[in-house]
Amino acid sequence: MSEHIPMFSEQEFICPKSASSIAPAYKLRALRASDHALGFLDVLSDLTTVGEIDMKTFTERVNYMSERPLEYFVLVIENVESGKIVGTGTLLVERKFIHACGLVGHIEDIAIAKTEQGKHLGITIINALDFIGKKVGCYKNILDCSPKNEPFYIKCGYSNSGYEMTKRFH
């Protein structure tokens, strides 16, 4: 599979309203394997530890996700002037038994490059992931975040509905 192929159908799943509301210097699109060279992992490293991931390993992971096109949606924002990835967010669609075999969208790994924060790119990513969640038929989207990010998610239309519980294995 070409490293330049989007991991999901942009025509179907990129929210037209979000794509057109973003400033002209930016493009909202699906992740591609070639984004490895455009700083995708650097953006994620503003969120947490990423580790060393070579192009082969990265491409294998993108391909795995692309083969499950209604389960994995990784969005990126590219700064078209610098050619760099400056933002990302993921929607993982969980297939449940409850709620009549309902679908729940899990919002994960939201990150905007430090130099680009405060420009409404984060809220654009969340709105675009909400669009995908609705489009694939999720009855809700959910996420975990630290208390410092609660005001951001409230601005995105989310509300606090409990505690995050964790058990670490590594």
Ligand code: ACO
């Ligand atoms: N506290 C209060 N308000 C905030 C905060 C905050 N921490 N962050 C953003 N806002 C407000 C903005 O002021 C803006 O308000 P306005 O509409 O009145 O102007 C609104 O929320 C939208 O903000 P954006 O400009 O879209 O936010 P940004 O692009 O900076 O993205 C984000 C926010 C994603 C939290 C970014 O700061 C970031 O990447 N932080 C580091 C990584 C991180 O913590 N990611 C979230 C992990 S949680 C998860 O992945 C589910």
